[in-house]
Amino acid sequence: MYSQNDLDEAVASGALSADAATGLRNFVEQRSALPSVDEEHFRLISGFNDIFVSIAAAILLFAVAWIGQSIGQATNLQLGDNGPTPLAPAAVAATAWGLALFFTAKRRMALPSILLLLAFVGGVFTAAGFVLVVIIGEQTINNNHVLGGILGAAAGAVAALAAYIHWKRFHVPITVAAGGAAVAAIAIGLLVAAVGDVANMRNIILGFVLLLGIGMFLFAMRWDSSDPARVTRRSDVAFWLHLLAAPMIVHPVFSLLGLNDGNASIGEGLVVVVLYIALGITALAIDRRALLVSALAYVLFALQSMFRQFGAVELNIALTALVIGSALLLLSAFWHQARRMVVSPLPDGLRAKLPNLDRPILSENSATPLPAA
Template identity: 40%
Template sequence: MISESVLVQAVTRGILTDQQATDLRSLARQMNAAAIPEPEDDEKLRLVSGFSDIFVTLGLALFTGALAYLTERLGLTTMWAVLAVTAWLLAEFFTLRRRMALPSIALLVLFAVAVFSCATYLLGAVLGVAVEPDVSEILGSGDSLIFVGAALLTLALTALHYFRFRVPITIAAGTAALAVAVIGLISAVAPGFVEVYLKPLVLLTGLGVFALAMRFDLADPQRATRRTDIAFWLHLLAAPMIVHPLIAQLSEGADMSTVAPAVLAVFLALGIVAVVIDRRAMLVSGLVYAGYALGSLFQRVGFADTTTPLTALALGAFVLLLSAGWRPVRTGLLKLLPSHLAHRLPHPILSS
């Protein structure tokens, strides 16, 4: 589109007359008004800006994989330290200078995992304890404080990474490290409590992450700034932390076919929340459990030989129907909410 300054210069230099410039402005306004508006309820996420992102990410995987293989003989602590430093240095070029989305995400994930793993091995070596950087080892372990220290160091370094590179997924990585630190600290203080109440604890932590994601979402209702990308990754982190313990608690010690209706009811509730906040992450996380529940129901009514295709067909149809009717369904749900709340949500599509 020709800018106003170009039109002014064209009139000044005699390329266009005043009337011609006015006609061009009028034509531009008419074309903008007639243009098909971009769907308001799409989740904009800058993941791949071009095939070069995929090409570079493949190169990064090959390079860092080979580097890990060559440095592993020097010790796991050294290997992870080298990978963390390498990820930072590569981000200086591909993130800070080239602004490539997918490589930036891959390098941040590698950096966070490498820092956590290196810190775990290093603290274990200092304390004379052989540990593995496996989050599941935190629970019921006498070495929980090692994981707390590693998680806090990861949180600090990912914060520095964000201030340097501003990659949106970094906030989710730091939040995950903080969640590990909190659960690890509780496990160190009261290991019996964590073993008994692990699922509710993870659920509460997930709800806290969800609240943080909603804070970013509500601060950018039109999803026009970096906050919407930060919120997306936080929702993606919160979803399994909410869905997994919830479904696991329902199905614990019971036949899946008997609790399938309850699982499907939870999935439906998650779907309603996903539509209202205009985020699909929670719905995607619940698909696995919904598929398992549907499969159990199909087996129960005698469709054992066709359980897998029937389950895939039912879930696929549901996803496609919901995607096709996402906006009208969302409009109907928002009308059921108080007006002041509906207008604060992302993409408030209610009429004023």
């Protein structure tokens, strides 16, 4: 079965004309009788071989990390007596890059590319952090929030550079989100270094993460607005950025409001429901479900607490699952109609920056697809 990105790549390479690709898209749309915008396509797997290769790559990376850890301990290059060593994440990052040269650059396999990208950037970030700790010394860093924040920011900077290099070489859509996470780590590290050890550091960090999440959301919308038809890789990049921004927005909001302290009252439960409805309207407007998924745990907890306080102790979990499950399925079934109700009243300028309500026809002036991954 051919994916949306396969058609984009075929058009970009000249194997298929734009008119032929448009005709195929229109045929599939008419046959399904559903607007393609409802599907929120993004490339994850193209076949079971993606899963097979991902499992094999994960096993290999685990083995490489184990060997690197053993070598680090044998050479006394480790943290503490039997702590982690920088060689393990460094070996993982190097192996992930080497595998990406084949499975990403040549085979263009989606799921293995995502796994290898995360292993590469995560390995670089961890290795950089461990190396800095080994050089400076654990005792110097203990209970030193300023130095710890600076080291965290430095490791984030190295990871951000690694993500940029990976993007320039492979153009995997999730790489931009990984780089965004690294930049967020830099900002949080610098904040911790600037604030130091204060009584309300937790709330300060949560508020700062909320601001970073809003910034990440706006950055994702910039990618989305550059491809309102969602026919290029820019849409995939925006998807992963929204997936990163959603928890950065949702968790601080509910945490700062005190709605995750383990005992929600009826009033707090109602606040959660109202916030979830607001998130749902936003998700409909931007045609992204990540916000709804990120806040799902909070609304489930709030509703089951409300049902328990109303006396439905034995069935509180079942009733919560029934209400939320039914609501989400109903919203999914009528997503396009609900989205039209939300988007249509908006000003023309704002509506033009949102994903199209209806599938447009691809023309020669359409945005050029980004290189495949």
